[in-house]
Amino acid sequence: MTLRRVLVLGSTGSIGTQTLEVLGAHPDRFEVVGLAAGRDVDTLVAQADGLGVRHVALGDRGAAKELASARPDLEVLDGPEGVVALASLEAELCVNGVTGAIGLEPTLAALGAGTPVALANKESLIVGGDLVVAAADRAGGRDTTLLPVDSEHSALLQCLRGGRRDEVRRLVLTASGGPFRGRTRADLGEVTREQALAHPTWAMGPMITINSATLMNKGLELIEAHLLFDQPWEALDVVVHPQSVVHSLVEFADGSSLAQLSPPDMRLPIQLALAWPDRLPHAFTACDWTRAQELTFEPVDRSTFRALDLAEAAGRRRGTFPAVLNAANEVAVEAFLAGRTSFLDIAEVAEATLEAWDATDPDVPTVLEDVLAADRWARSDATGRIDGRGRR
Numbered sequence: 339m340t341l342r343r344v345l346v347l348g349s350t351g352s353i354g355t356q357t358l359e360v361l362g363a364h365p366d367r368f369e370v371v372g373l374a375a376g377r378d379v380d381t382l383v384a385q386a387d388g389l390g391v392r393h394v395a396l397g398d399r400g401a402a403k404e405l406a407s408a409r410p411d412l413e414v415l416d417g418p419e420g421v422v423a424l425a426s427l428e429a430e431l432c433v434n435g436v437t438g439a440i441g442l443e444p445t446l447a448a449l450g451a452g453t454p455v456a457l458a459n460k461e462s463l464i465v466g467g468d469l470v471v472a473a474a475d476r477a478g479g480r481d482t483t484l485l486p487v488d489s490e491h492s493a494l495l496q497c498l499r500g501g502r503r504d505e506v507r508r509l510v511l512t513a514s515g516g517p518f519r520g521r522t523r524a525d526l527g528e529v530t531r532e533q534a535l536a537h538p539t540w541a542m543g544p545m546i547t548i549n550s551a552t553l554m555n556k557g558l559e560l561i562e563a564h565l566l567f568d569q570p571w572e573a574l575d576v577v578v579h580p581q582s583v584v585h586s587l588v589e590f591a592d593g594s595s596l597a598q599l600s601p602p603d604m605r606l607p608i609q610l611a612l613a614w615p616d617r618l619p620h621a622f623t624a625c626d627w628t629r630a631q632e633l634t635f636e637p638v639d640r641s642t643f644r645a646l647d648l649a650e651a652a653g654r655r656r657g658t659f660p661a662v663l664n665a666a667n668e669v670a671v672e673a674f675l676a677g678r679t680s681f682l683d684i685a686e687v688a689e690a691t692l693e694a695w696d697a698t699d700p701d702v703p704t705v706l707e708d709v710l711a712a713d714r715w716a717r718s719d720a721t722g723r724i725d726g727r728g729r730r
């Protein structure tokens with residue numbers, strides 16, 4: 339069997355390190371040929387040396403220059419363009435584990451080079467939705483060139499193998515409900531950074547953990563599901579499932595629902611995306627069906643967790659609206675993490691910025707410069723709102 343050559347972007351982050359762990363379990367199937375990180379030089383070098391990788395990229399220019407002079411044996415690409423160039427190298431798969439809107443251009447570069455993308459970078463689809471879907475369809479079809487690493491979308495992909503697309507009635511995404519499940523709006527006014535960061539089931543980076551607490555993460559995942567699986571908004575739903583064992587469900591036209599179950603561990607969706615359409619005979623974790631356990635489901639409280647409706651509204655309007663929502667939300671989350679704004683302000687800032695966005699004609703196809711400009715505008719608008727609130 340020939341080795342599947344893999345590029346890993348964001349290799350020093352949470353998804354990146356778990357991806358390398360999965361790849362390391364299958365040296366007979368995969369070869370890592372390029373690694374990209376932001377600024378964590380020491381970890382990147384240790385990874386490159388351990389795997390015998392020569393092509394690396396660092397988004398931080400200063401860090402890249404240092405590394406290039408210290409290690410002339412490595413091909414060091416520098417800056418955001420360097421990460422994009424690394425994504426365009428010849429490979430059979432590009433894993434995009436970058437955090438934030440900066441992950442969009444590498445996704446487009448990989449697809450442009452005809453390389454399928456294992457996508458953990460949500461923002462690629464949120465910010466660049468139409469662009470990414472069009473690039474994936476040009477690269478051979480989104481079903482085979484955009485492989486979700488998100489647990490929910492991986493679950494949906496698996497369940498969708500249980501029937502034809504024209505037999506699907508609904509995609510139901512599960513949400514853990516985060517640390518504030520069952521709370522009312524009044525309860526959430528004074529919650530702290532530490533409370534919001536204490537996710538009950540998943541260990542993740544700070545941005546996505548806060549997005550799970552506000553349910554913005556689930557809202558963004560609805561937009562992703564809409565684009566990845568080409569389903570209308572009416573066919574997308576969310577149900578709260580606190581145990582995070584059922585990762586999502588597909589309901590078919592005859593009333594049958596198929597669900598995917600596994601312990602909350604990202605190595606499974608990562609491994610599946612790496613080997614898709616194969617399953618590899620290596621279980622990092624599995625459900626223990628000899629043990630008594632309860633799986634529960636409850637409706638989502640959309641009036642307390644308003645981020646869900648906001649994301650749906652932005653997703654329905656398409657174009658640059660999801661990019662604006664995402665950018666405003668990122669700014670507000672960073673401000674919350676820095677103690678500069680309250681938990682409830684996150685959704686309020688995102689909503690106000692979304693309402694203030696004066697979009698271009700929605701019938702004109704979006705180009706990359708439009709979404710980048712929308713992203714910049716929204717960051718500046720949201721920053722102004724937060725500063726204004728601080729002075730109140």
Ligand code: MG
Pocket residue numbers: 488489490559
């Ligand atoms: Mg998820």
